[in-house]
Amino acid sequence: MHTTSLIKQLLKLKKIVIEEAYFETVGEEEILVIRARPMIRDTHRCPLCGKRCQGYDSSRKLRRWRSLDFGSVRVYIEAPSPRVTCPEHGVIVAKVPWARHSSDYTYDFETAVTWLALHTTAQDVSEYFRIKWHTVGSIARRVQESLEKEQPNRFDDLEEIGIDETSYKKGHKYMTVVINHKTGQLIWANKGHGKEVLSGFFQSLTAEQRAKIKYVTADGARWIADCISEYCPTAERCIDPFHVVAWANDCLDEVRRATVRQAKKDATEVKKAERSKKKRIPKTRNTPY
Numbered sequence: 001m002h003t004t005s006l007i008k009q010l011l012k013l014k015k016i017v018i019e020e021a022y023f024e025t026v027g028e029e030e031i032l033v034i035r036a037r038p039m040i041r042d043t044h045r046c047p048l049c050g051k052r053c054q055g056y057d058s059s060r061k062l063r064r065w066r067s068l069d070f071g072s073v074r075v076y077i078e079a080p081s082p083r084v085t086c087p088e089h090g091v092i093v094a095k096v097p098w099a100r101h102s103s104d105y106t107y108d109f110e111t112a113v114t115w116l117a118l119h120t121t122a123q124d125v126s127e128y129f130r131i132k133w134h135t136v137g138s139i140a141r142r143v144q145e146s147l148e149k150e151q152p153n154r155f156d157d158l159e160e161i162g163i164d165e166t167s168y169k170k171g172h173k174y175m176t177v178v179i180n181h182k183t184g185q186l187i188w189a190n191k192g193h194g195k196e197v198l199s200g201f202f203q204s205l206t207a208e209q210r211a212k213i214k215y216v217t218a219d220g221a222r223w224i225a226d227c228i229s230e231y232c233p234t235a236e237r238c239i240d241p242f243h244v245v246a247w248a249n250d251c252l253d254e255v256r257r258a259t260v261r262q263a264k265k266d267a268t269e270v271k272k273a274e275r276s277k278k279k280r281i282p283k284t285r286n287t288p289y
Contacts, residue, residue, distance in 0.1 A: 003021070004018040007021060007034060010070065011034070011067060011075075011077070011098070011106075011108075012108060013097065013098050015038060015039050015042050015097040016036050016037070016038065016039070016097060016098060017036060017037050017038070017039060018034060018035070018036050019035040019036060019037065020034075020035045021033070021034045021035070022035075029074070030073065031073065031074045031075070031076060032070060032073050032074070032075045032076070033064070033076050033078050034067075034075065034076070034077050034078065035078050035079070036077050036078070036079050036098075037079050037080065038079075038095075038096055038097050039097075042095070042097050043094065044082075044084050044094055045084070045094060045095040046084060046086040046088070046089055046092060046094075046095060047092065047093065047094070047095035047096075047100075047101035048086070048088075048089050048092070048101065049086065049088055049089065050095065051086065051087075051088075053084035053085055053086045053087075053094075054084065054085050055082060055083075055084055055085075056082070056083040056084055056085045056091050057082055057083050058082060060080050060082075061080065061081060062078050062079065062080060062081075063078070063079065063080070063081040064076040064077065064078050064104070065077045065079075065096070065098060065099045065103070065104055065105060065106050066104060066105045066106065066109055066131075067098075067105075067106045067108065067109055068106070068108050068109050068112060074130070077098055077099075077106065079096060081093055081094070081096075082094050100142055100146060103139075103142060105139060109129075110139045110142060110143050111143065112129070113125060113129055113131075113136060113139045113140070114139060114140045114143040114144075116128065116129075117136055117139075117140050122134075122136040122137065154180070154185070154187045155187065155204070155205055155209050156209065157212065158180060158187075158205075158209060158212055158213050159182065159212055159213060159214045159215065160180070160181035160182055160213075160214065160215045160216075160217075161178055161179065161180060161181065161187075161213060161215075161216055161217070162178065162179045162181055162216075162217040162218065162240060163176070163177075163178050163198065163216060163217070163218040163224055164176075164177060164218065164219065164240075165177070165193035165221075173191070174191075174192060174193045175189055175190060175191050175192065175193070176189065176190055176192065176193045176197050176198055176201075177189045178201055181215075181217070188201045188204070193223075194223050195223035195226055195227055198223065198224065198227045199227055199230075199231075202227060202230075202231035202232070203231075205231075210231055210232050211232075211234070213232045213235045214234075214235055214236065215235060215236050215238055216228050216232065216235050216236070216237050216238065217238045217239070217240035218237065218238075218239075218240065219239070219240070219243045220239070220243070225237065
């Protein structure tokens, strides 16, 4: 297999022309730089609409995109970044087939970072991929926005939803979350809790989407009940099993504590009765014969 074909296989890129690959020393680290360019039919395209556009400049300024590592070696794709004139979006940097617009990382790199971010902390992800920790959030946000454009609206066909608030930051802060019971997916989340916060979710839905909601599971919070009555008056409010079990356990704990208190009280009264009985019994002297 030719070297360029091997690099294409490793990068999982087909619409790319490999011009050369070389090692470069940055500080005390050696990186692999792959000089590449898009294929002719993929050049001068708008990154937002994908249409073929007229070139704005012939800049040969090179730009680098971080790709997945080859073993312990960092890999960068290097290519020119000319601008084009899009009738709809104006002057903009031309699209490249290996990365999203305004991103310095390839598709595969951002996908890997986002997947690992779902299973561990941002600090761990940053250390593993050798990037800054705040970059993890930016990458995950870009991937999320890209997936939302490609996938159907998550608010469509909502029939059964669950609402709850959860704490984070050692329990000092709260956020409100909404899930779709049919898919089991989180569809909305926002910082804080209360009627004002939850109203933001229902206001983001259209009247038709709100009318499709048939069942809403939640706890006994008054602000949730008020929002359901206001925005989904035809929906049936249900108590979710988690809170039913939690409330049952709380009641059992209260009964247990009351039983213990009553047992201690009864034991104390018995002891008092025994002491008072002993005081009433007269003492007798032993008289010799």
